[in-house]
Structures are given as C-alpha cells and as structure tokens.
C-alpha cells in the first residue's frame with residue numbers, strides 16, 4: 483500500500499467540493515488514496531475587494547506549499563490562476579470542464595429581461611459589471627464579495643437586500659445549488675471569464691511519476707478550450723479584475739474538430755463593448771487566442787483596459803477573478 487497523495491485545497495465549501503471530486507476521480511482511476519490538506523490563502527483571510535488584494539490571492543499559498551513539498555498536488559479554479567507560468571510547477575490535468583456560463587439568481591424567479599429599471603444586481607467581477615451595464619437595462623450593479631453562500635444570502639437570505647446576483651453556474655453546480663438559478667445567461671449576453679468552469683490540477687515538474695499519474699484526469703477538449711481563452715487573456719496583458727471575457731467551444735466539423743473562440747473587452751460602464759470571434763483547429767488553440775487578442779487590440783482594447791486604473795504592467799500576469 484503506497485502512502486496517500488496529499489491534495490492541497492482552500493477550505494471554502496467550493497474548494498473542498500471540487501478538491502473532493504478530483505480526489506475521488508483520482509482514486510477511482512488509479513487506486514491511489516488521496517487525503518485533503520487545507521491551506522489558508524491570503525484571499526480567504528481578507529474580505530477586501532479582490533481587485534484591491536490583487537496577485538493571485540487564492541493561489542500563492544497553495545503554490546508555496548507545492549514548492550515546499552508539504553502537499554503533492556493542488557486543485558485550483560482555473561480562472562483564478564495567473565496567466566504567467568509558475569516556476570517548477572506543471573498543470574498536469576484539466577478535468578472535463580463544467581458548464582462555463584454565468585447564472586442569474588433573482589428574487590421571484592425572474593430572468594434578466596424581467597428585472598425592471600433600477601433593479602439591484604450584485605457581482606464582484608468587473609467583467610460581469612461591464613456586461614450588465616452594456617445591456618442598457620438601467621440595472622443598478624452593486625459590488626459584492628464573499629463565498630457563494632454569502633452572495634446567495636443577498637438575494638435569498640432573511641436579510642436579502644438585492645434583486646439578483648450573478649455567479650458562475652459551475653460553482654453552484656459543484657455545491658449542488660444549481661436549483662437556485664433563475665436564468666443561465668446566454669454567452670451572447672454574458673460571455674464567461676477565461677477558463678470559467680474549468681479546474682487545474684497542478685504538481686511539481688520534478689515529480690514525473692505524479693505528472694504521469696495525474697494525466698489520466700486530463701480532458702483534451704477542455705484543455706484546448708482553456709488554452710485558447712487564456713492565451714487571449716495573456717496577450718491582452720489584462721490584470722486580475724480586467725473586464726475581459728472569452729469562451730471557446732469545440733465542435734466536430736467536416737474536416738475534423740473545430741474550435742470557435744469568442745472574446746470581449748468591455749469598459750466598466752458598458753459604453754464600449756468590443757466583441758470578436760475566430761475559428762481554427764484545437765491544435766492551434768494558443769495561436770487562435772493570441773490572434774483574437776491582437777484583433778481586439780487593433781480595435782482599441784488597450785485603451786479600455788488602460789482606463790480601468792488598478793491594473794498595469796506590474797500585475798499583468800494574473801488571471802481573471804470572475
């Protein structure tokens with residue numbers, strides 16, 4: 483009997499749920515026992531807005547523990563990962579991605595179209611704020627933070643003070659709370675964050691046996707989609723709270739598989755809304771993302787991202803927060 487693998491995880495309900503699911507899948511596929519090791523990150527300790535905390539707040543402590551060897555693998559929400567590679571570490575698997583769309587949870591079972599002018603909608607992500615404003619519905623977008631339950635309580639709890647919140651469908655699904663969703667938002671209205679709904683299973687490069695073992699969890703289409711979306715984000719050199727959206731879909735075409743990538747850069751007030759798409763083969767996922775980002779930059783995406791204030795060259799490598 484070999485020693486159990488130590489899987490490092492944040493302690494939030496969502497992190498525990500997705501780490502537990504990866505642990506179970508790994509045990510089922512390999513017979514190896516996996517134990518969860520809770521790691522407290524700076525993001526868990528602070529309640530400040532994520533764009534003020536910056537810098538992969540939910541990620542650094544897990545990566546430190548990997549490098550230090552106190553854990554063997556870590557499971558991250560892929561969209562929370564900085565776009566810059568982590569020295570000495572490797573994303574050994576991207577498991578099958580969950581539904582990447584955003585979801586509306588509104589009082590009275592309402593959809594976005596049923597919310598009247600002035601309705602209050604909570605979200606912590608500039609990308610969602612920007613797209614909600616771009617709809618032109620006079621929605622009152624309110625910044626919120628906290629874990630999934632805290633956010634839901636703003637609409638469903640006894641002290642509810644908002645008409646609606648927008649959350650990732652995947653997070654709710656992993657927590658078995660998809661039942662509260664009143665509308666799953668079409669990417670036409672609300673393009674998801676790069677890599678939303680995907681997980682990243684990370685380990686040390688100098689642990690080749692584990693790299694090989696974890697590869698059983700990898701799902702090539704999910705990895706291709708995430709690669710295209712994150713190449714777009716990285717090429718835009720966008721900061722951690724940048725209003726950048728990207729969504730790649732894979733389909734079988736007549737000449738083999740095809741990847742269809744949509745990308746958007748939206749000003750926080752919704753007044754500027756650049757949306758483009760591009761198709762290609764999954765093998766060229768990274769190139770497609772880069773090329774689409776270049777097209778967005780040609781249309782002035784950099785002036786939208788520059789306006790935003792709290793991002794800049796020093797924080798370029800960080801992933802989207804929502």
Ligand SMILES: NCc1[nH]cc(CCC(=O)O)c1CC(=O)O
Nearest residue numbers: 559649650652653678679803804
């Ligand atoms: N921004 C925080 C975050 N990071 C990952 C998820 C869950 C969805 C996912 O794994 O992409 C969430 C919650 C949310 O955006 O509603």
